[in-house]
Every structure is written in structure tokens, then in C-alpha cells.
Amino acid sequence: NNHCSSADAAIVIEQWQQVSSPDAAAQTKLTGGRAVFKKLFEMAPGAKALFTRVNVDNFESPEFNGHIMRVMGGLDVLVNYLEDTATLDSLLAHLASQHAVRAGVTKGAFELMAKVLMGGLPKVVENFNPDAWANCIVPILNGMSAGLSE
Numbered sequence: 001n002n003h004c005s006s007a008d009a010a011i012v013i014e015q016w017q018q019v020s021s022p023d024a025a026a027q028t029k030l031t032g033g034r035a036v037f038k039k040l041f042e043m044a045p046g047a048k049a050l051f052t053r054v055n056v057d058n059f060e061s062p063e064f065n066g067h068i069m070r071v072m073g074g075l076d077v078l079v080n081y082l083e084d085t086a087t088l089d090s091l092l093a094h095l096a097s098q099h100a101v102r103a104g105v106t107k108g109a110f111e112l113m114a115k116v117l118m119g120g121l122p123k124v125v126e127n128f129n130p131d132a133w134a135n136c137i138v139p140i141l142n143g144m145s146a147g148l149s150e
């Protein structure tokens with residue numbers, strides 16, 4: 001499949017450690033994830049309604065915290081599998097099917113998420129390498145949104 005080169009993958013995996021290492025993760029994943037969703041809803045206010053079930057109206061509720069950590073945990077697994085593209089594709093196919101059953105989730109929302117991540121990550125990752133990240137993140141988000149409507 002069209003994933004990033006192993007050189008790009010190595011950079012991204014190494015830089016992701018700054019966000020996801022065990023001592024950083026408990027806070028950065030939650031606060032970073034919150035920032036991502038806040039920005040996403042600013043850019044696409046209509047998307048908020050998709051998350052009613054996980055109590056999006058109470059942005060710091062246990063339910064929405066749980067949702068954020070499922071998403072960030074998912075992203076963590078994907079990034080760490082960038083160099084094993086067969087397993088990566090299997091993970092992406094599973095996530096794609098989990099999103100396909102949620103009415104209203106579109107490809108466009110995933111494109112927006114890519115933009116939000118590319119805008120936010122430089123704030124928490126030192127020496128952020130935009131090319132490597134774009135090369136790796138875009139195929140991941142495309143893979144997860146495969147089969148969704150535009």
C-alpha cells in the first residue's frame with residue numbers, strides 16, 4: 001500500500017515518543033486530544049453532533065475523556081505500526097469499519113483531522129519534521145476513512 005517510507009516512519013515514530021512516552025502520555029494525550037477535538041469542532045461545528053453518545057457537551061466529562069483516549073490510543077498504535085505496513089493496513093481496515101457504521105462521519109472530516117493534527121503537533125513536538133509527518137499521517141487518515149462518503 002501507499003504508506004510513508006521507512007525513513008519517514010522512523011522519524012515520525014521517534015518524534016511521537018515526545019507525546020506518547022509513558023511519563024508524558026497521561027497528560028499530553030488527553031490535553032492534546034482535547035485541543036484536537038476543540039479545533040475540529042471550531043472548523044466543522046456540525047461534526048459535534050456525532051459525539052452526543054460520548055457526552056461531547058461536557059467536554060471534560062469522563063465519557064468524553066474516554067472517547068479522546070480511545071482515539072489517541074488508536075493513533076498511538078497506528079504510528080507505532082508505520083514500519084509494519086501489513087499490520088498497519090489490518091488496523092486501518094478495522095478502524096475504517098468502526099467509522100463506517102457511524103452515520104454522518106465523512107472523508108472530509110478525516111481530511112480536516114489531518115490538517116488539525118499537522119497544525120497542532122508542531123506545538124508539542126520538538127524539531128517537528130512536517131514532510132515526514134505529512135507523508136505518514138495522510139495515508140493513515142485516508143486508510144481509516146476508506147469507504148466513507150465524501
Ligand code: HEM
Nearest residue numbers: 047050051053054070071074075098102105106109110113
Ligand atoms: C486520528 C484519527 C482517528 C482515530 C485514531 C479514531 C479512532 C477511533 C476509535 C478507536 C473509536 C472507538 C471505536 C469503538 O470503540 O467503537 C472511535 C470512535 C468514533 N470516531 Fe474516530 N478516530 C479518528 C478520527 C475521527 C474523525 C475525524 C471522526 C469524525 C469527525 C471520527 C468519528 C468517530 C465517531 C462518531 C465515533 C463513535 C463515538 C461513540 O463512541 O459514540 N473519528 N474513533
